[in-house]
Amino acid sequence: MAKVLLISGSPKAEGNTAQVMNECARVIREQGVEAEVISFSEMKIESCTACGKCSESKECSLQDGLNDIIKKLRASQGFIVGSPVYFGTARGDVMAALQRIGYVSKKSDQFLAGMVGGAVAVARRGGHTFTLQEMLMFFLINDMIVPGSTYWNMVFGRFPGEVWQDKEGMETARHFALNVANLIKKLQGDKTAGA
Amino acid sequence: MAKVVLISGSPKAEGNTAQVMNECARVIREQGVEAEVISFSEMKIESCTACGKCSESKECSLQDGLNGIIQKLRASRGFIVGSPVYVGTARGDVMAALQRIGQVSKKSDRFLTGMVGGPVAVAARGGHTFTLQEMLMFFLINDMIVPGSTSWNMVFGWHPGEVWRDKEGTETVRHFAANVANLIKKLYGKME
Numbered sequence: 001m002a003k004v005l006l007i008s009g010s011p012k013a014e015g016n017t018a019q020v021m022n023e024c025a026r027v028i029r030e031q032g033v034e035a036e037v038i039s040f041s042e043m044k045i046e047s048c049t050a051c052g053k054c055s056e057s058k059e060c061s062l063q064d065g066l067n068d069i070i071k072k073l074r075a076s077q078g079f080i081v082g083s084p085v086y087f088g089t090a091r092g093d094v095m096a097a098l099q100r101i102g103y104v105s106k107k108s109d110q111f112l113a114g115m116v117g118g119a120v121a122v123a124r125r126g127g128h129t130f131t132l133q134e135m136l137m138f139f140l141i142n143d144m145i146v147p148g149s150t151y152w153n154m155v156f157g158r159f160p161g162e163v164w165q166d167k168e169g170m171e172t173a174r175h176f177a178l179n180v181a182n183l184i185k186k187l188q189g190d191k192t193a194g195a
Numbered sequence: 196m197a198k199v200v201l202i203s204g205s206p207k208a209e210g211n212t213a214q215v216m217n218e219c220a221r222v223i224r225e226q227g228v229e230a231e232v233i234s235f236s237e238m239k240i241e242s243c244t245a246c247g248k249c250s251e252s253k254e255c256s257l258q259d260g261l262n263g264i265i266q267k268l269r270a271s272r273g274f275i276v277g278s279p280v281y282v283g284t285a286r287g288d289v290m291a292a293l294q295r296i297g298q299v300s301k302k303s304d305r306f307l308t309g310m311v312g313g314p315v316a317v318a319a320r321g322g323h324t325f326t327l328q329e330m331l332m333f334f335l336i337n338d339m340i341v342p343g344s345t346s347w348n349m350v351f352g353w354h355p356g357e358v359w360r361d362k363e364g365t366e367t368v369r370h371f372a373a374n375v376a377n378l379i380k381k382l383y384g385k386m387e
Binding site: 133136137139140141142143144145146147148149150151152153175179183186187 | 313328331332334335336337338339340341342343344345346347348370374378381382
């Protein structure tokens with residue numbers, strides 16, 4: 001079965017970003033596509049050290065658990081990354097992860113090429129737009145396919161649970177998740193895929 | 196047959212942006228998908244005046260030729276927009292066009308939904324990245340599908356024809372154009 005991997009880039013296991021990612025996963029499963037949410041709450045992602053070893057080993061030389069995510073991505077058709085906005089940018093660990101994942105892909109079997117996905121930004125008030133653009137750089141340079149939605153994938157909320165008050169933001173994220181699932185199904189030749 | 200509309204947002208009919216768009220069109224046709232390049236060289240695109248009339252008329256009230264493009268988009272599956280970088284941003288007419296096209300789509304039959312495409316930025320030295328991000332806002336809010344490439348869709352060149360010296364840039368946009376054509380065939384091939 002087709003699968004989408006979702007990352008909740010927040011250190012909070014049950015914060016707003018995690019809640020939005022879980023909601024996206026629910027929508028994806030509703031479409032008959034497998035979905036797994038991985039939280040960074042128990043992980044510390046190191047930054048790429050430009051050691052270059054991935055071109056031979058096909059994985060990252062840093063041993064902080066990211067290789068497990070890379071392994072899961074190699075068996076997935078979709079990749080959605082949710083980040084909280086920290087000082088107007090994506091949380092450091094999120095960009096550290098994306099840069100290393102992209103590096104390993106480019107230096108090995110280009111496992112990201114053709115995958116469907118995109119970015120979701122969660123914040124109290126500002127910085128969503130830049131955070132999305134920052135994360136989009138990863139998807140577009142890695143030959144992935146990014147569907148849009150009825151708005152940009154931004155959700156407003158500060159205290160855990162407040163995102164549910166942002167009806168438009170949640171609806172946008174749900175529609176995006178639906179697009180990801182349907183696009184994967186269509187590309188796999190599934191006639192039951194919706195519009 | 197499925198079709199891709201390509202806009203060359205430059206005022207120069209045969210400048211670098213036009214040459215890059217023509218090359219994308221060539222790659223798309225090679226894949227058996229129709230392609231038409233529309234140049235802004237003979238057009239002046241006005242800015243949206245927020246009149247709101249498009250929600251009833253299903254077209255733009257400004258009569259500068261953009262409705263001709265909207266009509267063509269309604270009969271197409273793909274949309275690629277190439278812009279020269281002017282002072283670090285997309286040329287004014289390009290954003291004016293995208294804003295009006297997006298407004299008409301949202302206020303009428305959402306003809307952009309599900310269309311495949313993306314932006315291409317052409318410049319001598321800097322500003323490509325922001326120009327791409329600026330144009331991407333249009334594609335993503337309109338429920339379109341944007342394939343990436345082996346790098347970002349940026350090509351370097353100043354005097355007309357210089358883009359051909361940027362091997363990586365031209366190869367990136369060729370790969371992007373092939374992605375657009377192939378995705379359209381996969382998604383809509385059986386329906387045409």
